[in-house]
Amino acid sequence: MTEALIVGAGPAGLLLACELRTAGVDTVVVERHAQRPDFCRGFNLNARALDLLARRGLAERLIGEGWQVPHAAFSGLPVTLTLAGAHTDHPYSLGIPQTKVEDILEAHAVDLGADIRRGHELRALEQDSESVTATVTTGAGEYRVRAAYLIGCDGGRSTVRKQAGIDFPGTEATRFSLLGDVELADPEALPFGATTGPGGTVFVIPRPGYVRLITTDRNPPEDKDTPVTLGLLQTAVDDALGRHVELRAARWLTRFGNAARQASEYVRGRVILAGDAAHIHPPAGAIGVNVALDDAFNLGWKLAATVRGTAPAHLLDSYHTERHTAGAHVLANTRAQVLLGEADDRLGPLTDLLTRVASHPAGNRALVETITGLDTRYEMPPDSDHPWLGRLAPDLALTTGDGRTSLAGLLASGRAVLLDLTGGTTVRESAAGWADRVDIVTATCPDHPELRAILLRPDGHTAWLRTAGPDHADGLHQALQHWHGPAAPSDAASVGTSH
Ligand SMILES: Cc1cc2nc3c(=O)[nH]c(=O)nc-3n(C[C@H](O)[C@H](O)[C@H](O)COP(=O)(O)OP(=O)(O)OC[C@H]3O[C@@H](n4cnc5c(N)ncnc54)[C@H](O)[C@@H]3O)c2cc1C
Structure with missing residues (x-):
């Protein structure tokens, strides 16, 4: 079990x-x-x-x-x-x-x-x-x-x-390619990148001590798992280029398709x-x-x-x-x-x-x-229209009571982080019921003086954020509850880490 x-x-x-x-x-x-x-x-x-x-x-x-x-x-x-x-x-x-x-x-x-x-x-x-x-x-x-x-x-x-x-x-694969991790008998015979000949194109990608060759498999067998041989790749490369480029010392030979x-x-x-x-x-x-x-x-x-x-x-x-x-x-x-x-x-x-x-x-x-995938933005409960909401916030440089750190450093424990940059107590007190699941960190962030508070899920995505306004904790309960469930009774909440 x-x-x-x-x-x-x-x-x-x-x-x-x-x-x-x-x-x-x-x-x-x-x-x-x-x-x-x-x-x-x-x-x-x-x-x-x-x-x-x-x-x-x-x-x-x-x-x-x-x-x-x-x-x-x-x-x-x-x-x-x-x-x-x-x-x-x-x-x-x-x-x-x-x-x-x-x-x-x-x-x-x-x-x-x-x-x-x-x-x-x-x-x-x-x-x-x-x-x-x-x-x-x-x-x-x-x-x-x-x-x-x-x-x-x-x-x-x-x-x-x-x-x-x-x-x-x-969709099924409609095209197949042959891939070979091989050595060129004459390293000058093919440049890195794409070389197009009368019969097709051969891509050459440098690898440590060898090259990766990729070219179209024009006659894929019925059973696509049929092993690729060096002879088959050699023929495909020569046919594409219209000349013989000798391949040797195959490390890996395979076939892949474009199924999605x-x-x-x-x-x-x-x-x-x-x-x-x-x-x-x-x-x-x-x-x-x-x-x-x-x-x-x-x-x-x-x-x-x-x-x-x-x-x-x-x-x-x-x-x-x-x-x-x-x-x-x-x-x-x-x-x-x-x-x-x-x-x-x-x-x-x-x-x-x-x-x-x-x-x-x-x-x-x-x-x-x-x-x-840098544009990945997950939907968050309706809140501010700040560009970081739903996305990874940048790795902000921060100073806490323990010294200098960064946003990424605070997430290393794998727990959610509520960053309180207000210098007050409202945010911390509002989140006290979640302190067993969320690290509540008081810090300063000189590069972003406009930021007041930010809630990060354990995966670093911004779940809630405040830059200004009189009520810095507005909407915080809703966000905490949405991702972490209801607040703990007041005696359980005090076990969480805070700085
Ligand atoms: C030729 C080629 C080139 C690629 N180049 C790139 C690239 O440059 N960059 C890139 O990002 N991606 C590349 N990819 C894609 C990448 O390799 C895969 O997307 C990636 O490995 C997926 O990771 P995974 O952990 O989901 O699966 P996998 O890496 O496939 O791992 C699955 C594991 O499960 C094991 N397994 C399977 N069945 C069982 C079972 N029944 N019981 C126990 N164990 C099992 C397998 O042995 C394997 O170790 C390439 C793929 C190919 C084929």
């Missing part, structure tokens, strides 16, 4: 394990692979993912392992988008192998006390109103785990999604989906790892409060509402990027129009914030 059983130790499962353990939830992770595979799919963390990870003190160590790229591409548009001026504390994309991100998250989850079981595969599940029972197989046999909640972070072909009977509507699907329910009873298990989309924009982390970050605190019994009834459903909407935006913008990349003359006027929009600073910013 455990409180949370996570299926899959990819980015979504590992960050969710960190989040649940930070909140003190008993967490078991089952992962079918005994070891992490030796190939690497993704190679970047975007600005939004770094902003989120910074709110748990995890960004710095990842940034130290990668390289910063201050721009982004909108596939199909001949423009480079800049992240300068975007709504982020990290105006760049971080080049970093997905496997390195997973290593760091897994070590952190283990340090926090997660029970990660490799070589354990979920085969079946059944749920009732009290719990979910999973059947797990290992090399040594089969066992059953009962969990209060089971979270399927088990990738695009999710067994959890299928076992729970959750629909996965969307999204689970109809992210939460069904006690079974929850996150990451690729909840949505698949074309690889344009290189965003899959980042959305998976975003899902986990949104879910963790809500599930923890639900397990603890402090969550308002709608809280877990808000995970579906918020992340299904965000996922739909990802599907739409990655599909748009794929469409713009089509060799279709009818798209010319649209490409020209969007290129002009992207070349304008405001258009650049809108597009870059869309494709990185």
Whole structure:
């Protein structure tokens, strides 16, 4: 019996394990692979993912392992988008192998006390109103785990999604690409970037010690899981270029398509989906790892409060509402990027129009914030029209009675934060009934003297904010109650941390 059983130790499962353990939830992770595979799919963390990870003190160590790229591409548009001026504390994309991100998250989850079981595969599940029972197989046999909640972070072909009977509507793949992590016998034979020959285009992406080649699979087999051979990739590359470019030392060969699907329910009873298990989309924009982390970050605190019994009834459903909407935006913008990349003359006027929009600073910013998810704004109970409401507030520099800190630093404990910048007592007294669930922090913020008070959910999204007005606590009760349930009786409330 455990409180949370996570299926899959990819980015979504590992960050969710960190989040649940930070909140003190008993967490078991089952992962079918005994070891992490030796190939690497993704190679970047975007600005939004770094902003989120910074709110748990995890960004710095990842940034130290990668390289910063201050721009982004909108596939199909001949423009480079800049992240300068975007709504982020990290105006760049971080080049970093997905496997390195997973290593760091897994070590952190283990340090926090997660029970990660490799070589354990979920085969079946059944749920009732009290719990979910999973059947797990290992090399040594089969066992059953009962969990209060089971979270399927088990990738695009999710067994959890299928076992729970959750629909996965969307569009079938219409095109396939071949991918090879290989060496070029003559490194000068192909430049980095796109090279177009008489038969098609070959993309060459530099990787440490090798290159990643991507080209169209013109004759995909009936069974798309048929292994890709070096010979097949060699033929496809030579056919595209109209000349022979010798490939060797294949590290990873695969085929991927442009299917786009999204689970109809992210939460069904006690079974929850996150990451690729909840949505698949074309690889344009290189965003899959980042959305998976975003899902986990949104879910963790809500599930923890639900397990603890402090969550308002709608809280877990808000995970579906918020992340299904965000996922739909990802599907739409990655599909748009794929469409713009089509060799279709009818798209010319649209490409020209969007290129002009992207070349304008405001258009650049809108597009870059869309494709990185920096524009993510969750609906909050009606309140002010401040631009931070519903979004991540910037990582403000603050001074508290304990010295200098920052907004992200205050969120490291994984609890909600109410920042009181009024110098008075009204805000603190108004929130006293929630002090067992919300850290109430008195501080000054020299960079934003207009700010009076701000309530941040544990995921850093701004739930309520006041800049001026005589009643600084107006609407605060409503916001606290909406996200954290009713106020505790006055003797219970005093256990919360405040500075
Ligand atoms: C070629 C390619 C390139 C990509 N490049 C990028 C990129 O540059 N940037 C980016 O952001 N994204 C990229 N992606 C997408 C990214 O890899 C995925 O979106 C991301 O890994 C999703 O994370 P996840 O945790 O949801 O699922 P996964 O990483 O797929 O993890 C799922 C885990 O569940 C395990 N599992 C599955 N079934 C079971 C079971 N029954 N029992 C136990 N364990 C199970 C699997 O072994 C796996 O470890 C790329 C994808 C591909 C294919």
